[in-house]
Amino acid sequence: MGKKFLKFEFLLLFAVFVIATCGLVYELVAGTLASYLLGDSVKQFSFIIGVYLFSMGIGSFFSKFFHKNLLNTFVEIEILVGLIGGLSSVILFLLFESVAYFQFILYLLVFITGFLVGLEIPLLMNILKDKVEFRDLVSNVFTFDYIGALLASILFPLILVPKLGIMGTSLFFGMINISIAIALCFLLKRELKNNYFLKVKAIFSFAILLGVFVFSDTILAYSEGKLYGENIIYTNSTPYQRIVLTHNKSDYRLYLNNNLQFSSADEYRYHEALVHPAMSIAKNVKHVLVLGGGDGLAVREILKYKDVEKITLVDLDQGMTKLFKTNKVLTDFNKGSLNNQKVTVINTDAYIWAKSCKEKFDVAIIDFPDPSNYSLGKLYSLNFYQTIKTILQPDAAVVIQTTSPYFAPKSFWCINKTVMQVFPQVDAYHAYVPSFGEWGYTIAINGFGTTFNQVNRKAPGLRFYNYQFDRFNYFTNDMISNEIEINRLDNQILVRYFDEEWGKLQ
């Protein structure tokens, strides 16, 4: 009997240990999710820990109202904690974009988990109180409780989140929680009443968690779709970026690393404004260079000019250009421009390519990602523009997408001023693109043989640009910034301006 009892006590203490570990994991999952989704991690973690501990207190308080079938209640609670805690992150992920009272649900889940965990420890002490000396009981229960807590808090950031992800972690611990319940059902079958029913409940709950665990990737993808607020119709991760295409009513949107690249509803504004001023101003347009712009939309605009003989497009990401050559939805957007015979696609680093390029171009369209980090910042440096100048014909036109003069006037004028150091004629203009806001470009001419107001050729059928350049280069006061430094590789001041200006908006 003594031996058997030891086993009984040991089992329950082990259960305490697991409950403590799982409980803390749920708490950490909630805290992490809250800080991911809502920001302000100090506040989120502080509130979550507070609410969790408080609800444990409430749970403990209510534990005194349980008198009968304590062991059964204990196992039932174990199952319930596993189910709710395990599913909590899934529920939170799924509800984030669609529910206005997201925070309420978050704290409700934290409260329920805390409440149930709070119930368990006193219950257990009540179960064991007649069988073990009180002094030992308190000491053992709390020892295992706190060891469990330590284990959870160490495992969570170091192993669990990196290996399993947030959703996986909570589901995994939900399953551990329920397996304890199942184990108790089998090992303590004599002590438990209605054992069969309990077993069924436990195994059923376990199956639910397992099912969700197996499909967690799908759920994650679905919830990602929810986060974009649109239906995701295509995703692809290349070595350089994650490409996501979404669809909502008649609007398709392309995101690169979660930054909007274009919206099919208004991209014609962006691309017409990018391409046509330079194409109409340049002395010749036989050989056109496009840097970046792997979506082929700028090339589509360039191909509207019959004089164009050759287009060279340099984009780092082969995955991107390949996608825009082959995907049916996407080739509808760019009119198959990248498959046009006049077009040569080169997948390499534009800076390195330009340094060794032997050809000379009549027009250069530079459409790089915004200078949001020091790598990209190099592509807006003085030395880069000096390099570009060496591969341009006299009187060639060059245009550069220059971020938003409204959101980031310092960044905008910094690029403009840097280009001014290199080219004899430089101007700036902007266009309104609803999905981006007010967007801007820097344009330059490599000589004095033409001017910005000269229209040397026109393409038919434009929807936005009307070849009246002087209608686009007027800037209101809120889009102007003075006292700007030029951007060099050794100061990368642009990245700092950009971070300061866009950082404010996030």
Next chain:
Amino acid sequence: MKNGENYSKSRRSFVKGIGASLLLIPFLQFCSDKIIQLLLRLSGTNHLLGHRLWVKDFPKPTSQIHIPYLIVGGGISGLSAARQFHKKGISDFLVLELEGHLGGNSSNGENQYSKFPLGAHYLPLPNFKDKELLQFLEEEKIILGYDQKGFPVFDELQLSFAPDERLFYKNNWQDGVVPKEGNSKNEDLEFQRFFKLMDTFREGKGNDGKYLFDIPLHLSSEDIATRNLDKITMKEWFETNNFTREPLFNYIDYCCKDDFGLGIHYVSAWAGIHYFAGRKQDASSDKKESVLTWPEGNARLASHLKKYTDQKTLKNHLVYEVEVENNKVVAKAFDDVKKVSVEIIADKVIMATPQFVNQYLIKDRKEFTKEFHYTPWLLATLTVTDLADNFSFPLSWDNVIYDAKGLGYVYDQHQSLNQIQARKVITYYYSFSSSDLKKSRKELYKKNKEYWKQFVFDDLKIAHPDIEDCTGQMEVFLLGHGMVSPAPDFIFGEAKKQASKNIEHKIFFAHTDLSGISIFEEAFHHGINVVNQILDETTLDS
């Protein structure tokens, strides 16, 4: 392109946070999932050949070379002397070098991903009045011209790119290497007081009209009070000037080790202050503290100088004896490739070799050579798949870890124009700062490569916990006599004077250890000055 998100939707910004966190997860796994065979190599200066000078078991010379001028040592001092000969229209000189390559401390290695320095790796912007150095930089197109105000315009590609420095301090990377974020108010005040004092020293001039601290060092003022700073250690100077705060000590300790190999407990206060006050930061209107750097470090500068030694160099030649005989200098050298010795008979010899070597080649030098101390260095070049950290400040050129054993690491591909690197190559630096450098040198060679590998990993783990899992290759490079180290009473001491004296106007000495600090500028000027001295004397003779 285009962070063109619609900011009228406030939720949109959260998406970014989630995006970032989702992105992070595969990265973390990327590192630990991949089991990479760690390739470990141990190499260093050719100390085995060098140590044969102790026993001198070389074969008798079997051939003779007659040459007017001989330069022994192909480091920067020797190469700079070659350049100066060339400038003076002299081409009949010969350079002998122990190693299989020229450059000395300004050498480099290369792997499939990047070049990397094996020693000196940057040149601070020169002082404006150092016209000879400016001239050299202009010749080599490092200075592209001069602006309207007369300031040199440096080549953008050769100035260290931004961000150039970061410090891992209080569990975060921060901009710059001076500890800033997280200091107490008093710590900040102490930094301010220190830097103000350094500004005074930098601008200060003695009664002789010379700068208190200058580069090259021999141009500094003879002012007694200032020179007395050479009699105490940097730490003692802190105590007499009531500096008490740990972050300041730690930062200055890093600086002193970085330039001299010795930390504040062992380095002369004059040298420590010279680090801040010697460079006048006046070569540019806005870039006060920038540096020039290259993926291969100062090996780039060495390669510019090398062109003056084409067809005039014997590599793998260990000079083992130099003496004056019948109005000529006879130098004997061992050819380590052909395993034969050769005798070179010259009118004048420039010993561009360190004094710890010279004592074995030339008579009666052991006594004062004892006063010359050389700090051993360990360099480790790591090829890593990723350098994950807490993203508090982006990877920079120089990455220093507060309170680490070493001096942090340099990101060797920082000057690359590429957007993305398949592997990152970094070089870790460690100087054996101690009171007993001989003991440290023994330790350096005694411990095996596994020991040093773990040593490097443990030091880097402070900032990059998973570095070990991400490292594919490590090449450890040992420098037994890394650089001369200015302990107190050395820079203005008797030994240095003795060692600098020429022998019968036939054997001349040029090396940074005769300055007491091992920097490019000193070597560069030693080379020029020694040639000028030889030619001036020759003119007077005739």
